[in-house]
Amino acid sequence: MIxxxxxxxxxxxxxRAVDVVRPYSNKFSKRRYxxxxxxxxxxxxxxLRCSYxxxxxxxxxxxxxxxxxxxxxxxxxxxxxxxxxxxxxxLFARVLQRTLAFFDAGEILSIDxxxxxxxHMSSHYxxxxxxxxxxxxxxxxxxxxxxxxxxxxxxxSHAHDVKDFKQLVHRAHGYTTLVADKGYDAEWCxxxxxxxxxxxxxxxxxxxxxxxxxxxxxxxxxxxxxxxYHQRSKSETVNSVEKRKFGDELSSRSTLLQKHExxxxxxxxxxxxxxxxxxxxxxxxxxxxx
Numbered sequence: 001m002i003x004x005x006x007x008x009x010x011x012x013x014x015x016r017a018v019d020v021v022r023p024y025s026n027k028f029s030k031r032r033y034x035x036x037x038x039x040x041x042x043x044x045x046x047x048l049r050c051s052y053x054x055x056x057x058x059x060x061x062x063x064x065x066x067x068x069x070x071x072x073x074x075x076x077x078x079x080x081x082x083x084x085x086x087x088x089x090x091l092f093a094r095v096l097q098r099t100l101a102f103f104d105a106g107e108i109l110s111i112d113x114x115x116x117x118x119x120h121m122s123s124h125y126x127x128x129x130x131x132x133x134x135x136x137x138x139x140x141x142x143x144x145x146x147x148x149x150x151x152x153x154x155x156x157s158h159a160h161d162v163k164d165f166k167q168l169v170h171r172a173h174g175y176t177t178l179v180a181d182k183g184y185d186a187e188w189c190x191x192x193x194x195x196x197x198x199x200x201x202x203x204x205x206x207x208x209x210x211x212x213x214x215x216x217x218x219x220x221x222x223x224x225x226x227x228x229y230h231q232r233s234k235s236e237t238v239n240s241v242e243k244r245k246f247g248d249e250l251s252s253r254s255t256l257l258q259k260h261e262x263x264x265x266x267x268x269x270x271x272x273x274x275x276x277x278x279x280x281x282x283x284x285x286x287x288x289x290x
Contacts, residue, residue, distance in 0.1 A: 009275040010047060011068050013102065014040045017271055020094045037069050038083045039095070045080070046246055046261075046268045052077035084264075085257060092263035093171075096149065099267060102274035106145025108228065109175040109198065111168055111184065112235035113139040113161045116262055117249050136250060138262050139164040141172050142238045144179070144231040148273060149238065152266045154259045165189050169196050177201060179232040187214030201229045242269045 015036065023034045044065075045055045056077045059066050066074065115135040125131065139161060141151040151171035153164040161183045169178065169192050178198045180189075185205050193200035194216075204212055204221040212218045246265045252258045 006275055007044075007047070008065070008068065010271055011040060011044065011065060013099075013271050013275050014043045015069070017095055017099045017102075017267070020098050021091060033071070033075055033079070035083070037071060038075070038080060039087075040069055041075075041080055042084055042087075042264060043268050043271065046264055047272065049247055051251075052081050055080070084260060087260060089256075089260065089263070092260070092267060093151075095267050096152065096263075096270065099270035099274065100143075100148060100150065102270070103143065103146035103148045105174060106143050107175060108144035108177045108179060108231045109150065109172050110142045110144050110232050110235035111139070111165065111178065111180040112142070112232065112239065113137055113164070113183075114239040114243070116243075116258075118258065136258050136262055137161075138266070139168060140235060140238060140266070141168040142235040143175075144234045146273075147234050147238055148270050149266050152263065154262045156255050156259070162186055162189065166192050169193060169198070172196070177228060179229050181232060185217065187217055190214070190216035190220070201225050203229065238269070241273075242266070245269070245272060 018036045018039045021035050021039055023036060024031060025035060041055065041059075045052065048055065048058065050058065056074055059071075059074050115137050117135050134156065136154060136156055137158075139153045140149050142148070143150050151168050153167050155164070165180075165184055165186075173196075175196075175198055177200075178193045179201045182203050182205050185202050189202065190200045200216075200220075201224070202220060203224065204217050206212065206221070212221045242265060246268060250258045250261050252261045
């Protein structure tokens with residue numbers, strides 16, 4: 001019987017995804033561990049939903065996983081914590097783009113946003129003291145075919161979702177159609193999509209008006225493609241799976257690390273989905289051969 005270990009597959013794909021990370025931060029590094037090893041360990045921490053201390057203790061019981069990462073000795077848990085604090089924000093986008101090589105891209109891009117709560121304030125304390133519980137908003141551009149995250153934008157402001165539309169569209173390449181909900185109903189959104197060679201399918205908010213402002217919005221109101229718009233549910237599926245597998249609460253305290261945690265979660269989701277698909281495909285091939 002051939003056993004399919006999804007955690008081992010996750011670690012192997014994570015190593016392939018972090019090859020865009022430099023092995024060492026500078027020439028004066030101690031070279032005891034590599035940045036790639038630390039990055040994969042952070043991804044496993046998010047996958048296992050444990051703390052830094054618990055992750056090191058689990059690695060003590062998993063010598064095979066440490067061997068895959070090439071670890072001859074385990075780092076202290078504070079080493080991972082400090083590495084995560086100084087991890088460059090732009091590097092998350094590069095690793096996320098690297099994970100797209102695990103999927104077959106489609107033609108439809110779906111955009112949606114979701115929020116992650118910060119768990120350092122209980123709902124009881126919030127109600128008693130009249131406090132407002134902040135949250136981190138994550139806007140995602142999702143490939144409708146593979147349900148992989150193509151681009152993301154993370155922020156703590158409470159501005160409208162449409163604020164992130166331009167950055168998400170400009171980071172996506174090779175798509176012909178874009179779908180989004182009514183929150184992105186704006187004439188300039190249609191123009192931005194056309195600049196990238198995409199046809200935007202966004203329902204129009206009429207609000208009881210007899211006239212629709214904007215040429216592209218008027219055409220959309222007249223020729224709305226409901227079948228294509230149904231693909232927008234794929235982005236909601238990605239948000240749901242991501243929160244169920246990695247949690248909907250953030251453990252970091254500073255705003256910067258909270259954003260890093262969401263970006264790391266997006267990378268982990270792509271690797272997790274690729275690992276699960278590969279394991280399922282392996283199982284199908286084995287059952288067919290037998």
